[in-house]
Amino acid sequence: MQVLVVGAGVIGLAVARAAALRGHDVTIAETTGGIANGVSSRNSEVIHGGLYYPTNSSRAHHCVRGRRMLYEFCAGHGVAHRKCGKLIVATNEAELAKVDTIRTQAEANGVENTEMIGGNAARAMEAELSCIGALWSRETGIVDSHGFMLALWGDLQDRGGMIAFETTVERMRFKASSWYVQFSGRDAGELEFDAVVNAAGLGAQPLARRIEGYPADKIPRLVLAKGNYFGFAGRPVFSRLIYPTPVDGGLGVHVTLDLAGRMRFGPDVEWIKQESYTVDARRADSFYERIRAYWPGLPADSLVPDYCGIRPKLTGPGEPAADFMIAPEAAHGMPRLVNLFGIESPGLTSSLSLAEEVVGYLSS
Numbered sequence: 001m002q003v004l005v006v007g008a009g010v011i012g013l014a015v016a017r018a019a020a021l022r023g024h025d026v027t028i029a030e031t032t033g034g035i036a037n038g039v040s041s042r043n044s045e046v047i048h049g050g051l052y053y054p055t056n057s058s059r060a061h062h063c064v065r066g067r068r069m070l071y072e073f074c075a076g077h078g079v080a081h082r083k084c085g086k087l088i089v090a091t092n093e094a095e096l097a098k099v100d101t102i103r104t105q106a107e108a109n110g111v112e113n114t115e116m117i118g119g120n121a122a123r124a125m126e127a128e129l130s131c132i133g134a135l136w137s138r139e140t141g142i143v144d145s146h147g148f149m150l151a152l153w154g155d156l157q158d159r160g161g162m163i164a165f166e167t168t169v170e171r172m173r174f175k176a177s178s179w180y181v182q183f184s185g186r187d188a189g190e191l192e193f194d195a196v197v198n199a200a201g202l203g204a205q206p207l208a209r210r211i212e213g214y215p216a217d218k219i220p221r222l223v224l225a226k227g228n229y230f231g232f233a234g235r236p237v238f239s240r241l242i243y244p245t246p247v248d249g250g251l252g253v254h255v256t257l258d259l260a261g262r263m264r265f266g267p268d269v270e271w272i273k274q275e276s277y278t279v280d281a282r283r284a285d286s287f288y289e290r291i292r293a294y295w296p297g298l299p300a301d302s303l304v305p306d307y308c309g310i311r312p313k314l315t316g317p318g319e320p321a322a323d324f325m326i327a328p329e330a331a332h333g334m335p336r337l338v339n340l341f342g343i344e345s346p347g348l349t350s351s352l353s354l355a356e357e358v359v360g361y362l363s364s
Contacts, residue, residue: 001024001025001194001195001362001363002024002025002027002192002193002194002195003016003019003024003025003026003027003193003194003195003196003197003362004027004028004029004179004181004191004193004195004196004197005019005026005027005028005029005196005197005199006028006029006169006196006197006198006199006200006207007028007029007030007038007198007199007200007201007203007204008028008030008032008034008035008036008037008153008163008165009035009036009037009038009039009040009041009149009199009201010036010040010145010148010149010152010347010348010351011040011199011201011340011343011347011351011354011355012028012030012197012199012200013028013035013036013149013152013153013156013351014152014351014352014354014355015197015199015354015355015358015359016028016152016156016161017152017155017156017159017161017355018352018355018356018358018359019161019197019359019362020155020156020159020160020161021155021159022359024195024359024362025160025161026156026159026160026161026162027161027162027163027164027193028156028161028162028163028164029163029164029167029168029169029181029183029187030163030164030165030166030167031166031167031168031185031203032165032166033165033166034165035149035150035153035163036145036146036149038201038202038203039201039202039309039310039311039312039343039344039347040145040149040201040348041146041309042227042277042307042308042309042310043145043309043345043348044229044256044266044267044345045142045143045144045145045256045258045348046086046140046141046142046143046241046256046348046349047067047070047071047081047083047140047141047142047143047348047349048063048067048140048345048346048349049063049064049067049086049106049111049114049137049139049140050063050064050067050106050109050110050111050346050349051088051102051103051105051106051109051111051114051135051137052102052105052106052246052251053105053109053346054105054323055105055108055109057323058323058324058326059323059324059346059350060109061353062324062346062350062353062354062357063109063346063349063350064109064110064111065350065353066346066349066350066351066352066353066354067139067349069352069353070143070148070349070351070352071083071141073148073151073352074143074148077151077154077155078151079143079144079147079148079151080143080144080147080259081141081142081143081144081259082141082142082259083138083139083140083141084140084141084142084239084240084241084257085136085137085138085139085140085141085240085241086136086137086140086240086241086242086243087122087125087126087129087131087134087135087136087137087240087241087242087243088102088134088135088137088243088244088245089122089129089131089133089134089242089243089244089245089294090131090132090133090134090245091130091131091132091244091293091294092132093132095244095245096132096133098245098246099116099133099134099135099245100116100135102135102245102246103116103135106135106137111137111139112139113137113138113139114135114136114137114138114139115135115136115138116133116134116135116136117133117134117135117136118132118133119131119132119133119134121134122134122136125240126238126239126240126242128237128238128295128297129238129242129294129295130293130294130295130296131294140241142241142256142257142258142259143259143348144259145348148348164183164186164187165186166185166186167183167184167185167186167187167188168183168184168185169181169182169183169207169210170182170183170184170210171210171211171212172196172210172211172212173211173212173213174212174213174334174335174337177335178192178193178194179192179193179194179195179196179336179337180192181193181196194336194362195336195337195338195362195363196336196337196338197337197338197340197358197362198337198338198339198340199340199343201312201343202222202224202275202310202312204222204312204339204340204341204343205219205220205221205222205341208339208341211334211337213334214332214334215332215333218327218331218332219341220314220322220325220341220342221314222312222313222314222341223271223313223314223315223316224271224272224273224274224275224310224311224312224313225250225269225270225271225272225310225311225313225344226269226270226271226272226276226308226309226310226311227250227266227267227268227269227270227308227309227310227311228266228267228268228270228279228280228283228305228308229256229264229265229266229267229279229306229307229308230264230265230266230279230283230284230287230303230304230305230306231262231263231264231303231304231305231306232262232263232264232265232302232303232304233301233302233303233304234299234302236257236261236262236263237263237295237297238255238257238263239257240257241254241255241256241257242254242255242294242295243255244290244293244294247269248269248317248318250267250268250269250311250345251345252290253265253266253267253268253287253290253291254266255291255295264306265287265291265303266287266306266308267308267309268283268286268287268290270283271316271317272310275310277307277308277310278308279305279306279307279308280305281305284303284305287303288300288303311344311345312341312342312343312344313342313344314341314342322342323342324340324342324343324347324350324354325339325340325341325342326338326340326354326357326358327339327340327341328358328361329361336361336362336363338358338361338362340354340358
């Protein structure tokens with residue numbers, strides 16, 4: 001089967017690899033000149049445990065299963081990663097109740113190796129920490145996300161798949177059992193495919209609107225939530241990831257670590273109308289306030305603007321977080337077409353599991 005995947009981010013690469021492993025002839029169309037230049041290039045590089053997500057949701061299922069697959073993949077492909085664990089901390093009784101709710105949700109989701117610990121036990125693990133209790137998640141980790149995506153690309157190439165860079169899908173139409181796709185850019189022209197997967201991230205909704213005959217009421221709205229990160233101008237004081245209780249739209253300004261040993265903080269949630277990748281240095285004021293709730297020793301003038309990413313959300317401020325939206329033929333009526341909308345966190349962790357589900361729809 002000739003399969004087109006649109007988008008060379010982590011989801012597109014994982015889907016393309018999974019399709020190639022099934023014996024399909026796979027092409028990725030990517031608007032930019034390289035892999036992972038969109039949402040996938042600007043995340044926390046965290047391997048999430050699967051603690052937070054509603055029972056039986058797609059996010060819960062794919063995060064837990066995908067996390068296990070990701071650790072196995074990284075070990076088998078030599079991708080740098082570390083199972084450092086994380087603490088979700090409570091600084092007052094109200095937060096402690098929230099953290100206990102997360103523990104209950106984690107158990108419902110089948111997340112292994114979690115434990116509620118007291119403030120003294122948490123401080124024994126992280127001396128700089130201030131809290132009255134915490135949920136200790138041993139399965140959470142960090143990964144070299146670009147190394148992971150390079151390994152996905154390598155597996156795709158090994159099985160004959162290819163990426164057409166600087167190539168944009170202008171329109172698509174289904175006729176006589178085939179998809180006819182018009183491209184612009186480096187590989188301009190029209191090509192015929194048996195199946196198409198839209199993994200275009202922030203561009204998924206605009207692409208769906210360019211599919212001839214696709215029902216407009218099946219295209220969800222796109223809501224942009226910018227997440228800003230600030231680096232720490234000093235030596236790291238934590239050896240594990242430290243998370244506060246979740247906030248509207250995200251998981252709170254948390255301590256993230258990278259494999260090089262750097263410590264940074266973020267992301268926050270900034271609701272925006274159009275794409276912007278500038279970190280406003282003035283947002284540091286709110287970061288200091290939030291971080292000092294669990295790290296009172298944060299020095300003044302120690303945070304520096306680092307980078308930001310944009311989450312392709314399906315719901316806005318004050319609304320319940322939407323699940324991943326995986327739309328195969330049953331959702332819209334068009335054969336061998338899967339649209340992926342709202343694939344935000346924990347998309348990286350979920351990618352290998354999501355890819356298997358998506359590829360399963362292509363030949364059904």
